Amino acid sequence: MAYAYYLLCILLLALFLSALNTAQALDYRTQIDEKLKNLLIEAVADTSSFTDRFDAEVWLLDMSTRMAKQVPNPEERLEILRYVHQEASRVDLQPELVLSVIQVESNFDQYALSWVGARGLMxxxxxxxxxxxxxxDNLFDIQxxxxxxxxxxxxxxxxxKGDLFRALGRYNGSLGKARYPNKVLKAMSSKWYEQ
Structure with a gap:
């Protein structure tokens, strides 16, 4: 039964990828290739933070495509995405929020080092x-x-108390100022929640 479900998921993913390529529904200047498809299939085998394998496949494909410009290597993208989803879910954050913070903080540079010594993706x-x-511990380690x-x-x-704007300001050390929270919220609405 589980094997048949797995095959069905692979078939659905292949059909989904085929439909996307045919209709050119994604305008992220990235071609979805066989290597990426195979990496996605492998990535969803670790579904520790996903409740449904199909949801994992769809989310990983969508976010990987959106991240392709910043992280050209598909293996690296999927590693980041799996850990983003896992760690965000662990503490009840939206993974897309975390992706937005990473975009603003380091633009997905795992080895980013700020002038004050802050390290890594976040x-x-x-x-x-x-x-x-x-x-x-190594702060350049993704997980x-x-x-x-x-x-x-x-x-x-x-x-x-759930005020995202203030929480983002606190995270950046700029509580009470709008610049950083606005950048993160703009990244979230224009890239990571974009339909």
């Missing part, structure tokens, strides 16, 4: 490693960085 300050007693960033953002969202 630009985490290294003092947190000492604070929690993990001085040897570690996302775990820290998502945990911090979720905490600030709770402190601000």
């Amino acid at each position: 630009q985490i300050m290294p003092f947190w490693l000492r604070e929690i007693g993990h001085p040897n 570690t960085n996302l775990r820290f960033g998502c945990t911090i953002l979720s905490y600030y969202l709770k402190i601000e």
